[in-house]
Amino acid sequence: MPAGPLSTDLYELTMAAVYFASGKTSISSFELFVRTLPGTRGYLIAAGLEQVISYLEKWRFTAAEIMYLRSIPELGAADPKFFEDFLPNLRFTGDVWAVAEGTPIFAGEPIVRVTAPLPEAQLVETALLTTTLFQTAIASKAARVSEAAGGRPVIEFGGRRAHGTDAAMYAARASYLAGCQATSNLEAGYRFGLPVSGTMSHSWVMSHSDELEAFSRHMEVYGEQSVLLIDTYDPIGAANLIVRAGLQPAAVRLDSGNLARLSLAVRKILDGGGLGETKIFVSGDLDEYKVEALVSSDVPVDGFGVGTALSTSSDAPSLNGVYKLVEIDRGGTMMPLMKLSPEKVTYPGAKQVWRVRDSSGPVHDVLGLRTEANPVGGEPLLSCVVKGGVRQQPMRAIEEVQRYCRSALGSFPKEVRYCRNAAVYPVVISTTLDGLTATLSSKLSERSDTVDWNSRLL
Amino acid sequence: MPAGPLSTDLYELTMAAVYFASGKTSISSFELFVRTLPGTRGYLIAAGLEQVISYLEKWRFTAAEIMYLRSIPELGAADPKFFEDFLPNLRFTGDVWAVAEGTPIFAGEPIVRVTAPLPEAQLVETALLTTTLFQTAIASKAARVSEAAGGRPVIEFGGRRAHGTDAAMYAARASYLAGCQATSNLEAGYRFGLPVSGTMSHSWVMSHSDELEAFSRHMEVYGEQSVLLIDTYDPIGAANLIVRAGLQPAAVRLDSGNLARLSLAVRKILDGGGLGETKIFVSGDLDEYKVEALVSSDVPVDGFGVGTALSTSSDAPSLNGVYKLVEIDRGGTMMPLMKLSPEKVTYPGAKQVWRVRDSSGPVHDVLGLRTEANPVGGEPLLSCVVKGGVRQQPMRAIEEVQRYCRSALGSFPKEVRYCRNAAVYPVVISTTLDGLTATLSSKLSERSDTVDWNSRLL
Numbered sequence: 001m002p003a004g005p006l007s008t009d010l011y012e013l014t015m016a017a018v019y020f021a022s023g024k025t026s027i028s029s030f031e032l033f034v035r036t037l038p039g040t041r042g043y044l045i046a047a048g049l050e051q052v053i054s055y056l057e058k059w060r061f062t063a064a065e066i067m068y069l070r071s072i073p074e075l076g077a078a079d080p081k082f083f084e085d086f087l088p089n090l091r092f093t094g095d096v097w098a099v100a101e102g103t104p105i106f107a108g109e110p111i112v113r114v115t116a117p118l119p120e121a122q123l124v125e126t127a128l129l130t131t132t133l134f135q136t137a138i139a140s141k142a143a144r145v146s147e148a149a150g151g152r153p154v155i156e157f158g159g160r161r162a163h164g165t166d167a168a169m170y171a172a173r174a175s176y177l178a179g180c181q182a183t184s185n186l187e188a189g190y191r192f193g194l195p196v197s198g199t200m201s202h203s204w205v206m207s208h209s210d211e212l213e214a215f216s217r218h219m220e221v222y223g224e225q226s227v228l229l230i231d232t233y234d235p236i237g238a239a240n241l242i243v244r245a246g247l248q249p250a251a252v253r254l255d256s257g258n259l260a261r262l263s264l265a266v267r268k269i270l271d272g273g274g275l276g277e278t279k280i281f282v283s284g285d286l287d288e289y290k291v292e293a294l295v296s297s298d299v300p301v302d303g304f305g306v307g308t309a310l311s312t313s314s315d316a317p318s319l320n321g322v323y324k325l326v327e328i329d330r331g332g333t334m335m336p337l338m339k340l341s342p343e344k345v346t347y348p349g350a351k352q353v354w355r356v357r358d359s360s361g362p363v364h365d366v367l368g369l370r371t372e373a374n375p376v377g378g379e380p381l382l383s384c385v386v387k388g389g390v391r392q393q394p395m396r397a398i399e400e401v402q403r404y405c406r407s408a409l410g411s412f413p414k415e416v417r418y419c420r421n422a423a424v425y426p427v428v429i430s431t432t433l434d435g436l437t438a439t440l441s442s443k444l445s446e447r448s449d450t451v452d453w454n455s456r457l458l
Numbered sequence: 459m460p461a462g463p464l465s466t467d468l469y470e471l472t473m474a475a476v477y478f479a480s481g482k483t484s485i486s487s488f489e490l491f492v493r494t495l496p497g498t499r500g501y502l503i504a505a506g507l508e509q510v511i512s513y514l515e516k517w518r519f520t521a522a523e524i525m526y527l528r529s530i531p532e533l534g535a536a537d538p539k540f541f542e543d544f545l546p547n548l549r550f551t552g553d554v555w556a557v558a559e560g561t562p563i564f565a566g567e568p569i570v571r572v573t574a575p576l577p578e579a580q581l582v583e584t585a586l587l588t589t590t591l592f593q594t595a596i597a598s599k600a601a602r603v604s605e606a607a608g609g610r611p612v613i614e615f616g617g618r619r620a621h622g623t624d625a626a627m628y629a630a631r632a633s634y635l636a637g638c639q640a641t642s643n644l645e646a647g648y649r650f651g652l653p654v655s656g657t658m659s660h661s662w663v664m665s666h667s668d669e670l671e672a673f674s675r676h677m678e679v680y681g682e683q684s685v686l687l688i689d690t691y692d693p694i695g696a697a698n699l700i701v702r703a704g705l706q707p708a709a710v711r712l713d714s715g716n717l718a719r720l721s722l723a724v725r726k727i728l729d730g731g732g733l734g735e736t737k738i739f740v741s742g743d744l745d746e747y748k749v750e751a752l753v754s755s756d757v758p759v760d761g762f763g764v765g766t767a768l769s770t771s772s773d774a775p776s777l778n779g780v781y782k783l784v785e786i787d788r789g790g791t792m793m794p795l796m797k798l799s800p801e802k803v804t805y806p807g808a809k810q811v812w813r814v815r816d817s818s819g820p821v822h823d824v825l826g827l828r829t830e831a832n833p834v835g836g837e838p839l840l841s842c843v844v845k846g847g848v849r850q851q852p853m854r855a856i857e858e859v860q861r862y863c864r865s866a867l868g869s870f871p872k873e874v875r876y877c878r879n880a881a882v883y884p885v886v887i888s889t890t891l892d893g894l895t896a897t898l899s900s901k902l903s904e905r906s907d908t909v910d911w912n913s914r915l916l
Contacts, residue, residue: 003623009615009642010656018679019665028665068648074656077680118665125659129618130626157467160587161776163621163629165461168588170622184467190526198468198532201583203783206795207477207486207576221476222535233798233902285778308776317775318619318766320743325661337664340691444691 005061005090006068008126013069016119017078020086025117026329027094029350030125031110032132033324038316042422043104043412045143045405046111047174048135050101052128053391056092059124063088086119094120096386097370099353101396102139102177102405103381104412106427109353109367110382111136111321118328125323133321134167138174141288141313143409145306146179147417148292153303155197157184157283158311171311177401180310181303192398199227199253199281199305211238212245219247227251227281230266239266243273251279251302259284260299267300281305287314288419326350336436340444347433348440354378361411368430375430463519463548464526466584471527474577475536478544483575484787485552487808488583489568490590491782496774500880501562501870503601503863504569505632506593508559510586511849514550517582521546544577552578554844555828557811559854560597560635560863561839562870564885567811567825569594569779571840576786583781591779592625596632599746599771601867603764604637605875606750611761613655615642615741616769629769635859638768639761650856657685657711657739657763669696670703677705685709685739688724697724701731709737709760717742718757725758739763745772746877784808794894798902805891806898812836819869826888833888 019025034044061069066087069075094116099105111132114121146154156175159168165187172188182197183189189196200218208214211232219226226249230238235254242249252270254262259282270278282294283305294301308314324346327334336348352370355362356378366375374380384392396404415423429437477483492502519527524545527533552574557563569590572579604612614633617626623645630646640655641647647654658676666672669690677684684707688696693712700707710728712720717740728736740752741763752759766772782804785792794806810828813820814836824833832838842850854862873881887895 004645006645006648007617007623007626008644009617010644010647010654011642011658011662012656013644014656014676014680015658015662018675021679022675024665026665030661065648069644072647072654074654074680074683077683079679122659122661126618126626127623130620130623133619134621134625159465159467160584160781161591161779162588163592163625163770163775165465165585165588166624167592167621168465168584184469186466186468186471186527187462187464189468189530190464190523196468196530196532198470198472200469200473201580202797203488203580204469204473206783206797207482207484207786217476217480218472221479221537222472222532225532225535308778312621312775314775317621317770317772320766321619323618325664328665339660339664 003055003127004065005059005123006065007130008123010072010074012123012125014074014078016123017075017082019119019122020082021079025119027115027334028118028121028328029113029115029326029334030121030323031326031351032112032128032321033110034107034133034136034319034321036107036320038319040315040420041140042416042418043106043140043409043425044136044319045139045178045409046099046103046105046136047101047139047177048132049098049112049385050395051131051135051170052098052112053096053386055127055131056096056124056386056389057391059090059092061087061090090120091389092116092120092124093389094386095384095388097382098385099381100383100404102401102408104409105381106365106425108347108427109365110351113350113382115350129321129323133319135170135174137313137316137319138171138310139178141316142175142178142180142310143405144288144419145291145304145310148288148295148419149304150295152295152301153181154179154291155182155184155303155305156180156307156310157305158307158309159185161308162311168311173398175310177398178405179402194398200229202229202232202255205229205232212241215242215247215249216245219249224248225250227253229253229255231256235262236265236269239269243269243275248275249278251281253281253283253305255282255284259301260294260297263299263301279303283307285309292419336440338437338440338444340441347429347437349433349436351433353381355381361413362425364426364428366428366430368433369436372430372432461513461585462523463517463581464523465588466581468530468532470581470583472532472536474581475533475540477577477580478540479537483577485573485792486576486579486786487571487573487784487792488579488781489784489809490570490572490586490779491568492565492591492594492777492779494778495565496777498773498878499598500874500876501564501598501867501883502594502777503597503636503867504557504561504563504594505559505597505635506590507556507570507843508853509589509593509628510556510570511554511843513585513589514554514582514844514847515849517550519545519548548578549847550574550578550582551847552844553842553846555840556843557839558841558862560859560866562867563839564823564883566805566885567823568809568840571808573808587779587781591777593628593632595771595774595777596629596768597636599774600633600636600638600768601863602746602877603749603762603768606746606753606877607762608753610753610759611639612637612749613640613642613761613763614638614765614768615763616765616767617643619766620769626769631856633768635856636863637860652856658687660687660690663687663690670699673700673705673707674703677707682706683708685711687711687713689714693720694723694727697727701727701733706733707736709739711739711741711763713740713742717759718752718755721757721759737761741765743767750877794898796895796898796902798899805887805895807891807894809891811839813839819871820883822884822886824886824888826891827894830888830890
């Protein structure tokens with residue numbers, strides 16, 4: 001459901017109140033990026049941008065929300081005008097540059113850049129991080145699972161293990177855009193037009209007098225679309241039952257046990273009974289590794305239902321993404337900024353990423369200042385999606401995003417796309433950015449040698 | 459935001475359509491439980507029940523949603539009356555028994571039991587699982603972190619890494635009820651009345667000319683409530699700066715580096731400067747293990763800000779919880795049911811959990827049929843929260859849930875509450891339940907020896 005402006009942290013408000021009171025509304029740029037890829041990931045797939053844009057478009061504080069904010073003891077100290085004049089009229093008026101959804105991205109590359117008056121840019125931080133990082137985590141997982149399935153369909157059905165009903169819906173969306181064929185989640189089907197798919201549950205089988213009745217009743221209604229779940233009691237027995245009863249389901253589903261062994265046995269029974277067209281669909285705590293193992297052992301599995309691993313990105317449920325102030329207007333000039341905490345250095349200035357290709361595909365990315373010239377063969381990844389608070393590009397159809405993602409990822413070297421021990425795709429820092437970073441670092445370090453520095457930051 | 463009835467899987471609808479068309483609306487009971495605890499967990503804390511009840515109360519299909527359902531190819535085969543008569547009038551009319559929020563629970567114990575006409579009980583499955591499992595996962599993590607903090611306050615501020623803005627809000631709620639002192643999430647503060655708390659960001663410091671200006675400006679407005687973030691450039695330098703400038707903040711915050719070493723050094727500087735009252739608050743990728751290490755090394759840390767670990771339950775982002783049909787009405791008698799897939803046996807029948815205490819606290823739980831007599835010293839954990847679709851208990855204040863949780867968990871042996879190598883708390887299967895399970899298992903196994911059984915399930 002559309003998140004409001006209270007989907008943020010208290011400190012964003014306490015800071016914004018003082019920025020307002022001080023007239024500190026300089027235009028500032030913040031960049032959202034992932035510091036390091038989770039250990040198992042060779043790449044990420046950008047996702048969530050559509051929700052970021054729609055969040056910014058609708059970003060308004062209601063009177064009730066403002067009344068709540070005023071009641072918070074800490075905020076009580078803020079200038080009353082902040083609640084009376086500033087918040088009621090607040091709209092997002094800034095610019096957003098972003099990487100298109102479905103684009104493979106790497107550590108340190110800005111996914112979203114917000115340039116706006118400081119309080120606006122600050123107040124939207126939390127929701128932008130939450131939205132982008134979550135969907136990007138899920139899309140990245142889904143791309144891995146889809147790759148492992150080697151062209152066989154993958155259906156996302158992890159809604160029940162997602163982090164709430166909203167997360168279930170957005171996880172379905174992110175999974176689809178990164179390669180899944182369908183989702184079981186109806187809210188996602190309704191809201192985003194995703195194809196939906198489903199089979200039957202164990203309770204369906206158990207609620208009937210026996211498996212034959214359960215299967216027959218389903219097929220009476222849904223005919224040869226039915227996917228019969230055969231592992232409630234004994235999969236081999238159930239497969240034999242289907243053959244003897246002359247049922248012709250679209251597929252059978254195995255949800256437990258040794259899927260490789262069972263799929264071979266079931267295939268044999270089905271083929272022996274003239275059901276060569278009936279597919280075998282498997283599920284049950286699958287992830288990219290299990291899918292890859294089944295595919296590479298060449299067992300007769302025609303499709304995969306993947307749940308928890310997709311809806312929670314189970315092995316990497318969060319990305320260490322941040323939203324960092326990289327420049328601020330000081331008297332008409334955008335001054336680059338950086339932070340110098342141990343192990344948490346950020347690159348200063350507003351940046352662009354160029355993806356450099358040769359005839360074989362992408363060979364490396366260049367991370368540079370946005371004002372630099374394109375490197376030879378380089379395509380800029382960030383484009384302007386919101387200008388002066390107004391959306392600049394129509395919403396892309398989700399199928400189009402999926403096609404784009406498949407093609408963009410498919411152009412990368414196979415080694416970068418490996419599930420395990422993926423090759424590191426090179427992200428090169430431009431000479432200009434490198435130079436600026438070194439200059440700023442040394443200025444900051446000099447000053448922190450002395451305990452009472454209070455000179456200007458730049 | 460309130461999830462609607464489309465927060466479910468397609469198969470729930472395809473099955474419900476046939477149940478409806480067949481007049482198969484027998485009263486059935488489903489139990490929601492977690493099969494096994496994640497490796498690191500000695501217990502779970504039940505959470506999410508309040509949202510389950512409010513979901514069931516508002517559970518209605520809108521006309522637009524029904525039109526969408528009709529457009530799904532697979533559902534096109536269903537009886538038109540399902541869309542015209544059944545769905546528009548559908549309400550939740552069943553009973554719900556559940557464990558109170560904040561109660562410590564263990565593997566296999568029903569958290570929620572739904573007894574309702576089969577289609578209703580089936581259609582709410584996905585949303586009930588999503589809601590209960592997510593909040594229970596987060597509450598369980600929060601209880602561990604709070605325990606590790608040994609009485610020092612823990613503030614949840616993981617919203618930015620949560621699985622979307624809704625997940626951020628519910629993670630804040632679950633964290634609070636299981637022991638956190640506050641959250642940074644304003645939506646959670648607004649919606650649930652949770653205490654909110656915040657400090658300042660690195661960008662605040664960077665947006666000012668220097669740290670002194672950044673700190674002074676904050677304190678001018680917020681006075682001695684201010685918590686100053688001192689690791690943007692150099693924490694030692696910043697601590698000295700605070701002392702020399704004569705600032706008297708409530709606390710300083712360290713967000714990076716070696717927190718043990720830095721907190722000792724900063725404490726010395728603050729104490730030396732007469733700031734013995736200024737507390738040291740630490741954050742930065744903390745979890746229960748890091749919190750415990752800081753607490754046990756007795757460094758001068760007064761409070762913890764915990765983010766990602768709490769908002770995603772990072773090491774166990776999902777619980778393998780299920781919702782299983784355990785009994786169904788057959789001609790006026792509730793017949794117990796079970797499933798016999800390899801490694802996925804469930805206990806049949808509608809159950810109760812009794813927590814058996816001696817003078818020292820809980821000693822074991824008994825899982826039995828709900829019709830059994832209370833074991834000596836046993837307190838039943840499941841109570842009726844919804845009857846005939848109507849809420850039976852007023853909503854509990856969240857502070858009350860927190861107090862109850864703290865006291866309930868605190869009464870367990872310390873070994874069960876360990877972060878690492880927790881002792882296994884015994885859950886005993888009652889003799890009656892054990893007998894019923896054995897009888898049903900052997901009946902089911904006999905039948906699956908033969909490939910063409912089609913006798914009745916019971």
